[in-house]
Amino acid sequence: MKIFLLLVLFSGIGFLLIDNLRFLSNSGFSLGAATHYYVTQGFEQTGALNLVSSILYDFRAFDSLGESTVIFAAVSGIVSLLSRKTLPVSSHGLSIIVKRIFGILTPFLFVSGIYLILHGHLSPGGGFQGGVILGTISIVFCIVYGSSFDYTRYSPQSKTILEVSGALLFLAMGIIGIFLEGFFLANWFSSPERLGKLLTPGSIFGINLGVGIKIGAGLSIIFYSIIQKRIEGK
Amino acid sequence: MNQLFFLSLFLLGFIGMLLNRNLIKLIIGFEIMEASVLLWFISFTNQGGNPPIYLLDKPGMVLNDPLPQALALTAIVIAASNIALFLTLVIELSRYHKASDVDKIKGLRD
Numbered sequence: 001m002k003i004f005l006l007l008v009l010f011s012g013i014g015f016l017l018i019d020n021l022r023f024l025s026n027s028g029f030s031l032g033a034a035t036h037y038y039v040t041q042g043f044e045q046t047g048a049l050n051l052v053s054s055i056l057y058d059f060r061a062f063d064s065l066g067e068s069t070v071i072f073a074a075v076s077g078i079v080s081l082l083s084r085k086t087l088p089v090s091s092h093g094l095s096i097i098v099k100r101i102f103g104i105l106t107p108f109l110f111v112s113g114i115y116l117i118l119h120g121h122l123s124p125g126g127g128f129q130g131g132v133i134l135g136t137i138s139i140v141f142c143i144v145y146g147s148s149f150d151y152t153r154y155s156p157q158s159k160t161i162l163e164v165s166g167a168l169l170f171l172a173m174g175i176i177g178i179f180l181e182g183f184f185l186a187n188w189f190s191s192p193e194r195l196g197k198l199l200t201p202g203s204i205f206g207i208n209l210g211v212g213i214k215i216g217a218g219l220s221i222i223f224y225s226i227i228q229k230r231i232e233g234k
Numbered sequence: 235m236n237q238l239f240f241l242s243l244f245l246l247g248f249i250g251m252l253l254n255r256n257l258i259k260l261i262i263g264f265e266i267m268e269a270s271v272l273l274w275f276i277s278f279t280n281q282g283g284n285p286p287i288y289l290l291d292k293p294g295m296v297l298n299d300p301l302p303q304a305l306a307l308t309a310i311v312i313a314a315s316n317i318a319l320f321l322t323l324v325i326e327l328s329r330y331h332k333a334s335d336v337d338k339i340k341g342l343r344d
Contacts, residue, residue, distance in 0.1 A: 006252065010245050017241055035301050042300075043288045051286040051300035056307065067308050074315035078322045124287060128311055196290050215311075222318050226325065 047189035047200045048121035056126065057207045061185040064207070065174070068167060068214060075163070075218045082225045093146035102144045109137055117212035120204075122196065127208040131215025138220040142227065151224060159217045166214030173203040173210070236277060243270035255336045257324045261317060268313050272306045 038051055038059065048054040056064050093099060116130030141150040177186035189202030199205070247266030254260055279299040286300035328334045 003253065006249065010249060014241055014245055018238065032301075035299050038300055039286070039297050049288045049290070051288060051297065052303050052307065055300055055304040060304065063308060067311055070312050071315050074319050077319055081322050081326060124285065126307075128307060226318070226322060 044192055046187055047195060047202045048204045049196060050121055053121050053126050053204060057204045058187045068170060071218050075221055078222055078225050082228055091147050094144050098144055102140060106137060117208055120208040127211030128215055131212040134216030135219030139223055159221050163214050163217035166210045169210030170207055173206045177203060240270045240274035257334045261320050272309060275302050275306055
């Protein structure tokens, strides 16, 4: 009975929403003024051929800064919720075949993550996507080589230093923008002959690098915090 | 009709959030709702053009709208950190109450 009432309610809501959506699609879709500006002049003004990257790290760079702050807050919350626990040896890894195969494959995983970060302003990709690939490497280490492999080699303190240095690189790009252009997070790209090269002047390259390092280290910290276990009596 | 698909996906996630009592399934319903909104957002602004990457040797290409893709990227990253925080809270609750069912967790009703 409860389910029936809910279905009636939701079919009513759905009908009203469809009505609104039909009105929306009949009005015809065209590029807005802001989007027209981004598509026609974004690459010349920011030096990034990837227009999504130019929006994320130049036109809306404050948005990305807030987004990094959200991730930093999430990592801090998770670590503080799951604190005072030590890592148990919860798994000893998979068989020798899987270990050898991932010994060969993991460097290529690393290279693909670094490629996505460094070419974020030229091709599909960027700091967030490449950082997530870098973060999966430590998850692969945990699953394939056992849970103590990554933990004993790369301590959580070094990952914290990496994450903070990524955030500081982002902020440093903003402060360099103050000195060169006059306002925070300004892009100092001014040479159109360098368009399409890997090393372009401007803040997008540095911001991509900082965000990639930050996301990779943050995901690794989150994963190793979640698989920790409380030791009773302490 | 394209938008009907995303709308039904959204309502599916919402009904799943309302009717399930398991906390993990609640989180799955939340994710389905968010994914449906992002899918609708991207597909609504797709004009049949190329991906928004400007190619220097082919000027004048018709490009898709890059703005909703940037917004969707932001939303995906924030949703990922949200889900991690949700799962952490579920882990703590299930360790304390030995259950991940809302009805079996005492203290929420009082």
